[in-house]
Amino acid sequence: MIAATSPLIWYTTRASGVVALILLTASVCLGVLTTTRFVTRRLPRFAVSELHGRISSIAMVFVLLHVVTAVFDTYVPIGLPATLVPFTSGYRPLPVALGTVSFDLLLAVTVTSILRRFLNAKLWRGVHWLVYASWPIAFAHGLLLGTDLRFGWMQIVSGACGAAVLGSIGWRLWANPYRGGLRTAAPQGTEADTLPMEREPLASLSRRYRTVEKSDTASDGRVVARYTGTHRR
Amino acid sequence: MAVRLQVNPIACDAFGYCAELAPELITLDEWGYPRMGGQPVPVELADSARAAVRSCPRQAIKLVQDRAPSRERVATSRPSPATHPR
Amino acid sequence: MSVLEAPPSYRRLLYGLSETNTRSDLSEHHRRFGGCPLPPPHHRHRWRERFHAQIELSGLTGRGGAEFPLATKLAAVRAHRRHGVVVVNSMEGEPASQKDGTLARYAPHLVLDGAELMAALLGTSQIYVCIARDQRGAVQAYEIAARERRQWDSSSVEITICTPPAHYVAGEESALSQWIDGGRAAPAYRPDRPSIPVIRGRVALVDNAETLANVALIARHGSEWFRSVGTPDSPGTRLLSISGAVSRPGVYEVPFGPTLEAVLDHAGAPAGGLSGVLLGGYGGTWLSSDEISTPLSSNELKKIGCSVGAGVVVALERGHCGLAETARIVEWMATQSAGQCGPCVFGLPAVADDLKTIATTDVSPAIVERLWRRLLAVEGRGACRHPDGVIRLVRSALRVFSDDVEYHLANGPCPGVHRPSPMTGISERRIVQWR
Numbered sequence: 001m002i003a004a005t006s007p008l009i010w011y012t013t014r015a016s017g018v019v020a021l022i023l024l025t026a027s028v029c030l031g032v033l034t035t036t037r038f039v040t041r042r043l044p045r046f047a048v049s050e051l052h053g054r055i056s057s058i059a060m061v062f063v064l065l066h067v068v069t070a071v072f073d074t075y076v077p078i079g080l081p082a083t084l085v086p087f088t089s090g091y092r093p094l095p096v097a098l099g100t101v102s103f104d105l106l107l108a109v110t111v112t113s114i115l116r117r118f119l120n121a122k123l124w125r126g127v128h129w130l131v132y133a134s135w136p137i138a139f140a141h142g143l144l145l146g147t148d149l150r151f152g153w154m155q156i157v158s159g160a161c162g163a164a165v166l167g168s169i170g171w172r173l174w175a176n177p178y179r180g181g182l183r184t185a186a187p188q189g190t191e192a193d194t195l196p197m198e199r200e201p202l203a204s205l206s207r208r209y210r211t212v213e214k215s216d217t218a219s220d221g222r223v224v225a226r227y228t229g230t231h232r233r
Numbered sequence: 234m235a236v237r238l239q240v241n242p243i244a245c246d247a248f249g250y251c252a253e254l255a256p257e258l259i260t261l262d263e264w265g266y267p268r269m270g271g272q273p274v275p276v277e278l279a280d281s282a283r284a285a286v287r288s289c290p291r292q293a294i295k296l297v298q299d300r301a302p303s304r305e306r307v308a309t310s311r312p313s314p315a316t317h318p319r
Numbered sequence: 320m321s322v323l324e325a326p327p328s329y330r331r332l333l334y335g336l337s338e339t340n341t342r343s344d345l346s347e348h349h350r351r352f353g354g355c356p357l358p359p360p361h362h363r364h365r366w367r368e369r370f371h372a373q374i375e376l377s378g379l380t381g382r383g384g385a386e387f388p389l390a391t392k393l394a395a396v397r398a399h400r401r402h403g404v405v406v407v408n409s410m411e412g413e414p415a416s417q418k419d420g421t422l423a424r425y426a427p428h429l430v431l432d433g434a435e436l437m438a439a440l441l442g443t444s445q446i447y448v449c450i451a452r453d454q455r456g457a458v459q460a461y462e463i464a465a466r467e468r469r470q471w472d473s474s475s476v477e478i479t480i481c482t483p484p485a486h487y488v489a490g491e492e493s494a495l496s497q498w499i500d501g502g503r504a505a506p507a508y509r510p511d512r513p514s515i516p517v518i519r520g521r522v523a524l525v526d527n528a529e530t531l532a533n534v535a536l537i538a539r540h541g542s543e544w545f546r547s548v549g550t551p552d553s554p555g556t557r558l559l560s561i562s563g564a565v566s567r568p569g570v571y572e573v574p575f576g577p578t579l580e581a582v583l584d585h586a587g588a589p590a591g592g593l594s595g596v597l598l599g600g601y602g603g604t605w606l607s608s609d610e611i612s613t614p615l616s617s618n619e620l621k622k623i624g625c626s627v628g629a630g631v632v633v634a635l636e637r638g639h640c641g642l643a644e645t646a647r648i649v650e651w652m653a654t655q656s657a658g659q660c661g662p663c664v665f666g667l668p669a670v671a672d673d674l675k676t677i678a679t680t681d682v683s684p685a686i687v688e689r690l691w692r693r694l695l696a697v698e699g700r701g702a703c704r705h706p707d708g709v710i711r712l713v714r715s716a717l718r719v720f721s722d723d724v725e726y727h728l729a730n731g732p733c734p735g736v737h738r739p740s741p742m743t744g745i746s747e748r749r750i751v752q753w754r
Contacts, residue, residue, distance in 0.1 A: 045253060046288050049290065241702075242660035243702045262662065
């Protein structure tokens with residue numbers, strides 16, 4: 001078993017942790033972006049999705065590097081079980097456990113994505129949503145354990161990553177033009193089937209374009225619930 | 234051995250990646266949902282079709298075997314005089 | 320709405336109904352029709368083949384709307400290795416249809432006889448009777464009937480009365496089987512048609528109540544008797560729910576063969592003539608006032624692109640606007656979408672929108688052209704046949720009322736737009752439920 005200590009291994013752990021944080025942040029932001037059907041003239045929608053996938057793969061490489069060097073470095077007593085089982089680390093159990101949990105979730109996401117074509121689509125999607133738990137836990141792991149946080153640059157990087165994820169989720173929920181409404185830009189190959197909006201004489205059903213409004217009306221006529229969303233209930 | 238593209242309309246969520254990757258085979262209607270004719274996929278577009286199938290975030294699109302008439306299946310194997318259509 | 324008898328010689332399912340419209344309990348049912356001719360379990364082996372052959376000879380087709388030959392469906396289910404269950408479809412999602420509710424209230428034992436016979440054919444004892452949740456009278460009638468049967472013979476079959484949500488698409492085969500299995504009452508995507516629905520690992524034979532009532536009569540009187548009325552390609556009788564501009568609306572038992580015009584005259588068609596007739600249901604087709612002289616038979620109706628479907632007949636009086644009525648129907652049908660497929664969820668309201676524009680405003684030809692394009696865009700792109708039925712209705716409306724379309728293009732809305740609509744069931748708000 002290779003177990004040694006050297007400043008090189010220790011610095012690799014710290015550096016790969018920082019890079020993993022940045023790449024995972026980018027991955028989460030891009031993932032959120034795909035749900036908004038984001039498209040520009042140079043970047044088609046499938047490209048946003050592919051970028052998300054490839055950056056995630058690179059991020060996992062750095063996560064693995066971070067985990068492996070942390071375990072095999074004898075400078076701090078983090079044993080091998082701590083890669084998968086939380087609270088088994090000798091060194092600062094809680095912050096390391098956060099990293100362990102986050103890594104476990106990421107492993108599940110990675111494995112299901114590799115085996116995607118053999119899995120039920122809903123199962124894949126359910127596991128993929130675990131990322132929304134994994135990223136904050138990894139972020140907390142970095143905040144509690146980050147040896148480099150005493151440096152200003154690291155504080156800026158952490159802050160930027162936090163802001164990026166919060167910002168993209170906020171934009172997705174409240175500000176993005178897709179939001180169940182008209183597509184922002186049509187990709188190639190759309191059938192130009194409709195009249196331009198200004199010339200349509202009747203403004204009528206808002207459910208025309210993606211927002212579906214259904215009201216539950218109680219027997220006394222009160223509207224009990226009104227919900228909007230995409231067509232999938 | 235003809236293959237064609239088939240979409241599961243319940244799973245489809247109008248992401249539109251398929252139409253971007255295989256525009257000769259798939260067009261989007263005015264609401265963003267894919268229309269693929271029932272025609273078999275030509276050989277030169279098979280790669281685009283496979284890319285489109287792989288790219289779907291909901292795995293809603295598939296390549297399925299056409300229920301080809303039996304004489305075509307015979308023609309792909311060694312044709313014998315008794316079974317060859319001509 | 321009162322239930323009236325058909326001309327006496329064709330009294331089959333509605334046989335024995337008097338003006339007092341009493342429900343038939345089990346003893347009354349036996350008096351009218353005799354006992355259910357089901358051999359005891361150890362004698363059933365050869366009976367099964369003979370009865371299956373009887374059903375095939377009779378040419379009975381489904382009475383729920385699809386008109387699929389029952390013998391073929393039965394053969395497919397029987398060929399399956401898994402055990403089967405029988406599902407009685409009395410959902411009657413078509414608002415203008417009353418026939419299944421009528422059967423439930425006045426001849427539930429005939430329907431249950433048919434279900435028991437099918438269960439015996441499949442070698443199962445599991446029967447589900449599905450009635451829409453809001454049809455309390457029918458639900459109660461079937462519950463009482465099931466209880467009577469259990470008291471009379473507790474060892475036979477297990478009848479479960481189910482009440483799925485009252486939604487148009489909930490009566491679809493796969494929707495029913497998914498709901499019984501604990502899921503949503505929404506149609507499934509079944510690319511390999513025809514496919515057999517599965518409930519809890521067992522294949523399900525889903526049949527309309529009227530179909531099963533006919534099965535019960537075939538068991539008693541044979542396939543020759545069944546074919547003695549009707550036409551060679553469409554033997555037997557149909558229950559038609561006739562409404563609209565007739566003086567005697569109601570459920571009529573009508574043999575195949577007479578023209579729709581004759582049937583409407585019997586129900587009291589208006590003297591001023593009709594602008595059109597809706598046949599089949601809200602997913603059916605319009606017929607023009609000339610076309611109603613077509614004899615009621617599936618071959619003849621297929622020539623003009625129509626079918627009896629669910630047996631709904633709505634007469635539209637002259638002076639009403641067929642386009643406005645179609646717009647109302649399509650708008651309602653759009654709300655009945657299961658909400659699973661984009662082309663249906665967005666396409667049907669768009670089509671309704673265009674129809675409303677054509678009917679009620681000064682419309683331009685571009686809108687009509689856009690409507691035609693949208694019909695092509697929606698057709699066949701849903702998981703179930705709900706959008707297809709609506710598109711077929713709209714196509715038939717544009718054909719039958721083509722003169723009206725020309726008029727609207729030239730002059731704007733016609734006075735008929737504001738007449739009260741004869742379409743039932745589309746104005747009240749329903750609570751949306753799926754489970």
